[in-house]
Amino acid sequence: xxxxxxxxxxxxxxxxxxxxxxxxxxxxxxxxxxxxxxxxxxxxxxxxxxxxxxxxxxxxxxxxxxxxxxxxxxxxxxxxxxxxxxxxxxxxxxxxxxxxxxxxxxxxxxxxxxxxxxxxxxxxxxxxxxxxxxxxxxxxxxxxxxxxxxxxxxxxxxxxxxxxxxxxx
Amino acid sequence: xxxxxxxxxxxxxxxxxxxxxxxxxxxxxxxxxxxxxxxxxxxxxxxxxxxxxxxxxxxxxxxxxxxxxxxxxxxxxxxxxxxxxxxxxxxxxxxxxxxxxxxxxxxxxxxxxxxxxxxxxxxxxxxxxxxxxxxxxxxxxxxxxxxxxxxxxxxxxxxxxxxxxxxxx
Numbered sequence: 001x002x003x004x005x006x007x008x009x010x011x012x013x014x015x016x017x018x019x020x021x022x023x024x025x026x027x028x029x030x031x032x033x034x035x036x037x038x039x040x041x042x043x044x045x046x047x048x049x050x051x052x053x054x055x056x057x058x059x060x061x062x063x064x065x066x067x068x069x070x071x072x073x074x075x076x077x078x079x080x081x082x083x084x085x086x087x088x089x090x091x092x093x094x095x096x097x098x099x100x101x102x103x104x105x106x107x108x109x110x111x112x113x114x115x116x117x118x119x120x121x122x123x124x125x126x127x128x129x130x131x132x133x134x135x136x137x138x139x140x141x142x143x144x145x146x147x148x149x150x151x152x153x154x155x156x157x158x159x160x161x162x163x164x165x166x167x168x169x
Numbered sequence: 170x171x172x173x174x175x176x177x178x179x180x181x182x183x184x185x186x187x188x189x190x191x192x193x194x195x196x197x198x199x200x201x202x203x204x205x206x207x208x209x210x211x212x213x214x215x216x217x218x219x220x221x222x223x224x225x226x227x228x229x230x231x232x233x234x235x236x237x238x239x240x241x242x243x244x245x246x247x248x249x250x251x252x253x254x255x256x257x258x259x260x261x262x263x264x265x266x267x268x269x270x271x272x273x274x275x276x277x278x279x280x281x282x283x284x285x286x287x288x289x290x291x292x293x294x295x296x297x298x299x300x301x302x303x304x305x306x307x308x309x310x311x312x313x314x315x316x317x318x319x320x321x322x323x324x325x326x327x328x329x330x331x332x333x334x335x336x337x338x
Contacts, residue, residue: 011293012293012296012297012301015309015310015313016297016301016309018313019309019312019313019316020296020300020301022313022316022317022319022320023300023312023316025316025320026316026319026320026323027196028241028242029242029320029323029324029329029330030319030323032242032328032329032330033323033326033328033329034328036328037327037328040328072197073197073198073201124180124181126326126328127181127189128181128185129322129326130319130322130323130326131189131192131319131322132181132185132189135315138311139311139314139315140184140185140188141184142308142311142312142315143188143192143311143312143315144184144187144188144191145308146304146308146312147188147191147192147194147195148191150191150195150199150299150300151191151194151195151198153298153299153300154195154198154199154202154299155198157202157295157298157299158206159201159202159203159205159206159209159295160198160201160202161198161201
């Protein structure tokens with residue numbers, strides 16, 4: 001973003017600037033399209049789907065809410081409100097974990113499991129059709145490297161989550 | 170997202186799935202980091218910065234609100250509320266455009282212009298340090314191609330904005 005250059009600040013090259021804007025546009029528009037597809041075809045939102053997928057992959061189909069929040073990059077209070085709404089729709093349950101006092105679990109219900117199974121194929125079809133179909137193998141490898149490096153650098157940056165800030169595990 | 174495969178649905182390859190998750194993680198974490206940097210260093214949010222940058226690039230430093238909303242992929246009502254808050258902080262002004270009845274403009278104030286000039290170098294520094302520094306020229310070219318293609322495909326997809334839906338221009 002931004003064209004405001006200053007004399008003592010190296011600015012982005014023309015190509016870098018174009019790529020950065022394309023990156024932002026791609027994400028904004030892809031995120032909108034993904035949400036629209038899930039909503040129209042399955043009556044769920046993109047965050048609903050993220051929660052359902054995460055839980056469906058866990059042993060026992062449940063996960064500590066604090067870990068779920070971290071994985072989604074959400075504030076715990078925001079996730080808590082979201083889970084309340086999903087619970088009312090029968091997609092998840094919240095369970096206390098009294099034996100170790102380390103807070104609640106979110107658990108997938110049978111209905112939640114059914115919903116994610118119904119929703120996954122259409123979602124995957126969209127992701128494939130816009131991103132992976134016709135993407136040459138060599139480009140996929142480059143994108144693999146770029147995204148992995150980016151995640152790592154953001155985490156290590158002054159403004160990233162940083163491993164040091166994560167509770168011991 | 171998602172590991173739920175079905176017999177009649179080709180699933181993502183292992184690499185595609187890793188790349189897709191890295192893509193999502195990179196974006197979520199980068200977006201968080203960008204917001205944190207702007208907030209800590211300049212007292213503005215990421216959407217504030219986006220609005221300021223967009224306006225700063227326009228002739229007369231103003232833009233129709235409907236176009237600003239489209240560029241940001243925001244609902245007009247959401248942008249309208251956001252502009253009200255920015256207006257109270259003296260960063261933008263809203264002006265009617267009575268001569269053609271096509272709705273309001275948002276216009277950068279001097280203070281808004283000053284704010285974006287102050288904020289841009291630190292923002293650019295973060296983007297460079299996590300994405301562009303040490304990115305080989307060849308990888309930048311691939312990323313240019315991938316992001317451009319992705320934007321185009323999302324727009325053309327059943328769930329994209331689509332040129333056909335844009336008001337004539």
